[in-house]
Amino acid sequence: MPVPQHRQIVLDTETTGLEVEQGHRVIEIGCVELHRRRLTRNDFHRYVNPEREIEAGAVDVHGLTNAFLGDKPRFSEMADELWRYLEGAELIIHNAPFDVGFLNIEFARAGREQKLEDICTITDTVAMARKLLPGQRVSLDALCKRYGVDNSTRDFHGALLDARLLADVYLAMTGGQSRLALDDQGGDGRQRSRFVELLDPPARPLPVHRATDQEWVAHRARLQAIHQKGGCRWADDLGEAVED
Structure with missing residues (x-):
C-alpha cells in the first residue's frame, strides 16, 4: 500500500445523544493529524457548549455534563477555524456516517452550504475493518485489543483520546509499516503514539x-x-x- 502524501486527519466527536434528527449536538471534537503516516502533533481539540441538555445515557458514556460545558464556546464560534483545519484532508473516522452527519448539521447551522464530503475524502475505519476482518468485532476497543494498542486509560469515551487510539489502530491496520515504541511519553511529557514510522533513513548505510x-x-x-x-x-x- 503506497504511503499517502496528503494530510490525513483522524477525527472523533462526542455528542449530547445518538440521533442527529432529534436535534442532538456535538459537544467535543478531537482531531489528530498525520502526514506521511506520521503524527504531526498539529491536533485540534475543542469542547463545545451544545445549547441543550445532554442525555443521561450519553453522560454515562463520555462523562461530559452541561455544567462543565456551560462556559465553552458554541460551535458557530469555532466553525470557520475547524473548517480551515479539515479542508482538503482525508478524514479517518470510526463509523464515519455518525460523525460526518453531526458535523454537517453543525456546519449548516453555522452558515456553511457545503458538506464535509465536498471538501474532504472520508475513510470509514468500521467499513475497512469489516472488510479486513469479516465476521469479527470491529469496535474501537476490539481493534485496540487485536492490534496491541494500549487503551487502558479509556475509562470514558473522549474525542481526542479516541482519535489518538484510532490513529494507532489505523496505522497498524493499513500495512504494518510501524514498530511499537518502547515508551509512551515524548521528551516533553506529552502522550506519544505507540506506533513509530520506519520512514527515516537508517543511521548507518545498509550493507550490500x-x-x-x-x-x-x-x-x-x-x-x-x-x-x-x-x-x-x-x-x-x-x-x-x-x-x-
Missing part, C-alpha cells in the same frame, strides 16, 4: 551483499529454465541472460 559469479551463473540458469517452461517476466530486463 552482491552475488558471486557462481551464484549469478546459477541464477541465469534458473531463469532460463523458467523461460523455457512458459516465459520469464524478467527476460527483457536481463537481456542476453535469457534467450529463446
